[in-house]
Amino acid sequence: MAETRCFCKFQTFAVFCAVLALSTSNVVASVRVAAKGGVDLPGLHAQASVLPSSASLDGGDGLGYWLSTEVSPKWLLAKCFSVAKTNITASVYKFSDKSIYEALQSAVDMNPELGVTLIVNDETLDHDGKEWLEHLNKSDRADIKLWKDIKDSGFDKLHAKFVICDDFVVLGSANWSENSCSGSNMEISVAGTSAFAARELEAAFQKLWANEHASSL
């Protein structure tokens, strides 16, 4: 995608380019190389500029890349929930937007085949967020863990943000919060139908789920 390459020229966005690169294993490898050398940002964006077009990722399907000014992160989440037929799996940092909760709950209510598996960062949850999770948890089709602080262990905050709705994925900088989704913050979202991205993100999710920070509600 021409826009993506152009975007990746700005060093400030190099970290995002690493996120964009998630969908292409050769770039993931180059990001690892860059990280090994102490996060070599110029090297990173030089590598990211050779990102292949999303259309070539896995046989014609692909991902789009959108800033908040183009597509609201909330719209992409709602779209994801609405296309899911069997499984919504998500890793969430901040969960404080009621309409996102309602969209998720209504997907569960409307589709008796749908299972939901969530990990939500514990420390950012307020009273409402806890109630929503407890309500979701009442469905025997929801499985929820909270990502908790463990003293002196590192990786205390779950900043990894992604949702897998069968083969449709959304990942990016937006939280499930008002500021992320109302236009106050400029976010980037990577979203679309990609069996490849869904598989890779599921593998990442399994590692989070098995991590010592992830505990039952």
Ligand SMILES: *[C@@H]1O[C@H](CO)[C@@H](O)[C@H](O)[C@H]1NC(C)=O
């Ligand atoms: C949904 O997918 C996740 C990630 O692969 C998995 O952990 C979970 O068990 C699945 N849930 C259902 C109901 O299939």
Ligand SMILES: *[C@@H]1O[C@H](CO)[C@@H](O)[C@H](O)[C@H]1NC(C)=O
């Ligand atoms: C969530 O649901 C499980 C059973 O599906 C139950 O064991 C657990 O106590 C529930 N947790 C909360 C906080 O409601």
Ligand SMILES: *[C@@H]1O[C@H](CO)[C@@H](O)[C@H](O)[C@H]1NC(C)=O
């Ligand atoms: C969203 O998440 C990031 C962590 O990735 C956090 O630092 C930021 O403050 C959050 N923004 C909002 C509006 O909650």
